[in-house]
Amino acid sequence: MAEKAKSPKRAAKPGKSGNSAKKDKGGPLGRVAKIAGIVVLALLLIAAVIGIVFYERTELPDPNADFTTQTTRLYFRDGTSELGSLAIQNRTNISYDDMPQSIKDAVVAAEDRTFWTNQGVDLKGMGRAFWGILTNREISGGGSTITQQYIKIRYLTSDQTFSRKFTELALAIKMDNTASKEEVLEGYLNTIYFGRGAYGIEAAAQAYFNVSAADLTIDQSAALAAMVNTPSTLDPASGDNARQALLQRYNYVIDGMLDPIGSITQEQHDQYYNQLPEFPDIPVSDVYGGPNGFLIEMATSELEAQGFTPEQINGGGLTIITTVDARMQQAAIDAAESTVQRAVDNAYYITDDEGNRVKPSADDLHVGLASIDVGTGGILALYGGSDFVSNSRNWATTPRYAASTFKVWGAVAGLRNGFGLSSTLRGSTYTPEGDTEPVQNDSAYNYGTVTLQKAIQDSINTSFVDLIARIPNGTEELIRAANDAGIPEDDSWAPQVNRMVLGEGEVTALDNATGYATLAGNGVRNETHIVAEVRDASGNVVYSGNSEGVQAIETPVAQDLSYALSGAVAGSTVSAVDGRDVAGKTGTEGIAVGQDGATKQITRSAWLCGYTKQIATAVVMVAGDDGNQNLDVYARPGSGAFYGAGYPTDVWNSYMAVATDGLPFVDFDPPANIQPTVRNTLPVTSATSAAPQPTETTEPEETSAPETTRPVETTEEPEPTGPETTAPETTEAPEPEEPTRTGRSG
Numbered sequence: 001m002a003e004k005a006k007s008p009k010r011a012a013k014p015g016k017s018g019n020s021a022k023k024d025k026g027g028p029l030g031r032v033a034k035i036a037g038i039v040v041l042a043l044l045l046i047a048a049v050i051g052i053v054f055y056e057r058t059e060l061p062d063p064n065a066d067f068t069t070q071t072t073r074l075y076f077r078d079g080t081s082e083l084g085s086l087a088i089q090n091r092t093n094i095s096y097d098d099m100p101q102s103i104k105d106a107v108v109a110a111e112d113r114t115f116w117t118n119q120g121v122d123l124k125g126m127g128r129a130f131w132g133i134l135t136n137r138e139i140s141g142g143g144s145t146i147t148q149q150y151i152k153i154r155y156l157t158s159d160q161t162f163s164r165k166f167t168e169l170a171l172a173i174k175m176d177n178t179a180s181k182e183e184v185l186e187g188y189l190n191t192i193y194f195g196r197g198a199y200g201i202e203a204a205a206q207a208y209f210n211v212s213a214a215d216l217t218i219d220q221s222a223a224l225a226a227m228v229n230t231p232s233t234l235d236p237a238s239g240d241n242a243r244q245a246l247l248q249r250y251n252y253v254i255d256g257m258l259d260p261i262g263s264i265t266q267e268q269h270d271q272y273y274n275q276l277p278e279f280p281d282i283p284v285s286d287v288y289g290g291p292n293g294f295l296i297e298m299a300t301s302e303l304e305a306q307g308f309t310p311e312q313i314n315g316g317g318l319t320i321i322t323t324v325d326a327r328m329q330q331a332a333i334d335a336a337e338s339t340v341q342r343a344v345d346n347a348y349y350i351t352d353d354e355g356n357r358v359k360p361s362a363d364d365l366h367v368g369l370a371s372i373d374v375g376t377g378g379i380l381a382l383y384g385g386s387d388f389v390s391n392s393r394n395w396a397t398t399p400r401y402a403a404s405t406f407k408v409w410g411a412v413a414g415l416r417n418g419f420g421l422s423s424t425l426r427g428s429t430y431t432p433e434g435d436t437e438p439v440q441n442d443s444a445y446n447y448g449t450v451t452l453q454k455a456i457q458d459s460i461n462t463s464f465v466d467l468i469a470r471i472p473n474g475t476e477e478l479i480r481a482a483n484d485a486g487i488p489e490d491d492s493w494a495p496q497v498n499r500m501v502l503g504e505g506e507v508t509a510l511d512n513a514t515g516y517a518t519l520a521g522n523g524v525r526n527e528t529h530i531v532a533e534v535r536d537a538s539g540n541v542v543y544s545g546n547s548e549g550v551q552a553i554e555t556p557v558a559q560d561l562s563y564a565l566s567g568a569v570a571g572s573t574v575s576a577v578d579g580r581d582v583a584g585k586t587g588t589e590g591i592a593v594g595q596d597g598a599t600k601q602i603t604r605s606a607w608l609c610g611y612t613k614q615i616a617t618a619v620v621m622v623a624g625d626d627g628n629q630n631l632d633v634y635a636r637p638g639s640g641a642f643y644g645a646g647y648p649t650d651v652w653n654s655y656m657a658v659a660t661d662g663l664p665f666v667d668f669d670p671p672a673n674i675q676p677t678v679r680n681t682l683p684v685t686s687a688t689s690a691a692p693q694p695t696e697t698t699e700p701e702e703t704s705a706p707e708t709t710r711p712v713e714t715t716e717e718p719e720p721t722g723p724e725t726t727a728p729e730t731t732e733a734p735e736p737e738e739p740t741r742t743g744r745s746g
Helices: 020-022 027-057 099-113 123-136 146-155 162-178 180-192 201-209 218-227 240-258 266-270 293-305 312-313 326-344 403-416 452-458 459-470 474-486 494-502 509-520 555-565 571-576 647-659
Strands: 070-075 084-088 193-195 317-324 365-373 379-383 425-427 449-451 525-528 531-535 543-546 549-551 585-590 603-612 615-623
Touching: 020 070, 020 162, 070 293, 070 312, 070 326, 070 494, 084 312, 099 146, 099 180, 099 240, 146 180, 146 326, 180 201, 193 218, 218 240, 218 266, 240 266, 240 494, 293 312, 293 317, 293 379, 293 531, 312 326, 326 365, 326 379, 365 509, 365 647, 379 647, 403 452, 403 459, 403 494, 403 509, 403 555, 403 585, 403 603, 425 452, 425 459, 449 452, 449 494, 452 459, 452 555, 459 474, 459 494, 474 494, 474 509, 509 603, 509 615, 555 585, 555 647, 571 647, 585 647, 603 647, 615 647
Parallel strands: 070 317
Antiparallel strands: 070 084, 317 531, 365 379, 365 615, 425 449, 525 549, 531 543, 585 603, 603 615
């Protein structure tokens, strides 16, 4: 059998033989590439795992503290007229629905045109940022989305490091997955800085255009959105270069609003393009500047005393409604400042440190005015100085010599302890028992025996020292009367001993107004306060001022005293309040030649404290940085000294004419006619000398203030036998120059 022929085998190609060919495929480079690929995949897998773990573990931290604050606003008592604002950051949050569509579209066009579609991050931008960090540790370009910017500002820092960028990336993705785009944009627009100290769109709208954010126009929105990029260099108030740079950025925003945002038409684009909106002149406000700065300081201090923290007050978004009346406050400012200027214009020439003859400075003459709502204790107006920033000493709350305004509390003590208005007292110079120094009246005038009513109306020193001496524990009763009225004891009172009633101790204008308001309210004392109400950022009332009163002085005592004091005011004061019932007391304190080593007569304080049935107002005037210098250089022309019946009365009259305008006419209650139980034992004596009359002269052109003794009051009231049932007429022509003091105290 023939053997089958075998098929010939195909010759192997040169250089190859079976297994060796497979083994050598790709060579060394192939093996390196494969290994590299495996390493890269492993690294990517590790990175992904790390990224997932980092993402899962990364939580939104607490917001940066300053970005949780909102502006607190203070208002006058009408609740609409703004007094000032307080802020750690000037910010007022508003809801997404209250934001105009134009600002939403403009900011998206300016900062993140893919905002509505991206996942909260911009990978290309992040790549540029990482490269910047790698090359020079500085991020030299933008690229952050709105979500990333919001994360960085509200929760992180501006550190240019990998760790901060990775955290920002993770938080941005997480926020995009957990919050709606509307929520993110709302938070961003309430947080971002727009320049001029304005954080958030509401504050920015006010700072640049003096409108609410809801009223922003398209071009205004575009301009504000343009400034987010670099607000410090794009504020048009910074000059032409800034305005030109802003215009370029503004045009970019307007372009973006047309395409790709599509929120404006071509016609609107052409209308606004290359045409910035008008920026009104908005003065930069120093919240504590001017006389109203004292009110803001007092309101914040009062709230701190009630338990509010500085953080709550300055950044809690509170609405603080004060008790201050805007019209009355302006009247107080006008009255104080115009009177000071008139006093300076009319003042005597003095010699300055360089030997020049000059008028005294307006900066050295100070007015303190406090006005209180009778029945509530709310401060209606207060003037403590012309500018809180330049001099924060509040002359309405700085204690100074009370002078004869303090005699009122001696009268309260007397009426409480067996004396009546018809009780008789010493009216001439005498030496109190156990004393070595005689007490005398101003200009050493001797009135003889007088009634308490006469002593009140003519401010007779000797009578009040006699009264307190005859009251058991008289000094303690005097202090109790003042305390009950609402005047706290000052350290300066006790050293005055039996002369305390003459007002050589110190009282503030605000405390004096409080005390006289108690008399106006028939003895009901209210807690003096300046804050009426506080609402939180949500509009809830969280605090109300205490306006409840307590019967601190007996009603009959207050009624009789109001009756007596209504005869102590000048006719000009009655006219100022349009004939309303008015009561009050002037006061002038100083030292005579030889007293306390003085080489010349000096007046250190001058007052008028007075009230109608609705408003009690105290005015004090002092001189010098410390308020203890000589007022006489500002004396009215023709007057030998500075009196409470002069410029302080002018301030009071000018203010109260406005404050009482439009108020109903309310009469004082009739006097109670308290019958004395202390028997009158003094012999009846008459005045032993004629009261000196003030000399009217023309103002000298260049002369120093004359060293003269003070004239006494020129208006004499007939000595009554007891209180009448109606208040006496007080419209006689000449204004009285009130007497008093040990040395001089009127």
